[in-house]
Amino acid sequence: MTLPSRARAGILAATVAGALGWVGWTQVSKPAPLPVTVVSASSGAVSPPSEAELPLVVDVEGAVRKPGLYRFAVGATVEDALTKAGGPAEGAQLDRLNRAAALKSGTQLFVPRVTDPDTSVARPYKGRTVGKPPRTPRSKATSSSKRAKKPAVPLPELGSVSLNEATAADFNQLPGVSPKVAEAIVNYRLDHGGFSSLDELGYVSGISPALLEQIRPYLRL
Template sequence: MIDWLKANKLYVAGGIIIGIVFIYFLIDPLEDQSNMFEDEEEWLDDEENVLKGNVEDEAEVVMKVIVDVKGAVRKPGVYEAESDERVIDMINKAGGLTETADEAKINFAIRVEDEMVIYVPEVGEEMEQVEGTVTAAGSTEQADGKININTADESQLQTLPGIGPAKAAAIIEFRDKSGPFKAIEDLKMISGIGEKSFEKLQDSIKVK
């Protein structure tokens, strides 16, 4: 046997090498496949984290604001609200209207904003315009004579220079989808309101 191995050592060595190579290529694809599954799991985990992050970012868009509800409501007081809530929501939080409340003088649809005062007058009550009270008579024009573009309805927006029905509707649609304007300059994001149009508006508008 030993003599045979010596005589055929080249063949034996070649057979061993071929066997090692065969075993290597048999095992290597299995390792690659295992790594592929691990990479896929990591990719799925990353995608899940991204999706969770998007949900969290979207949730952070809604901010908390503080609103003072006064007048003919059952539970006057200071209430916390979310920035996408309306006057009607705050009146409900305050227990609803009293029997003497003058509903005709309230714009229930106005979106609330921080430090807003909601004053509900009684029937027959004569009201003087109070700075910061933007919903008492459905009006957003205050003592400074400016229109709040975050709370004005279409008819009020159309009192502004160069704002017709189409642009007024576009302003309301924009703030409903994107939230309140943060600065008066944001009005230029509305189609049809360029730099020249804004110059005519800037002294007549505000966002708070």
């Protein structure tokens, strides 16, 4: 049976409308795609602190190529300071430094030269106050002059000091006899009417057996 042209047109229109409606429904019900965020590889990286943010400030002086003030991170060592100061200069004596020692802020690291008058080896780095000059060792002549004793009093001749006649000043010239012991000898002699033997001197307060044997050659009754 042949449909009228009007009927065929209505069926075609209904079919097209149904197809369009189905396509629209699938597009609406389909979930929207999630946005894709591109993360840069450098976005999570932590940038190192700038030079001005480094907490340790050390004055590097002496036998280095670029002496001056430098900043360092916590835990930096003497070796790091040498590197930042351009490395050791000619004549630097590095075996007098502990290159593994940690730096201290506000101090000075002084790199010695072979001509510096110091014989210490592997000195621990303790740091000096910035601006403080290196300590100059005292010469042996200066040190010895301060320790020099007064000229010794000449010893009396052997057998020249009489126990029963000498004064306290005479006894004080004997080696090891102090002014107090010399007075004690004179007082003992006065209290006991003199000495009867050299051995009796051992009864005087302050005269030990060793001292008696030391001064015996100079004594007589």
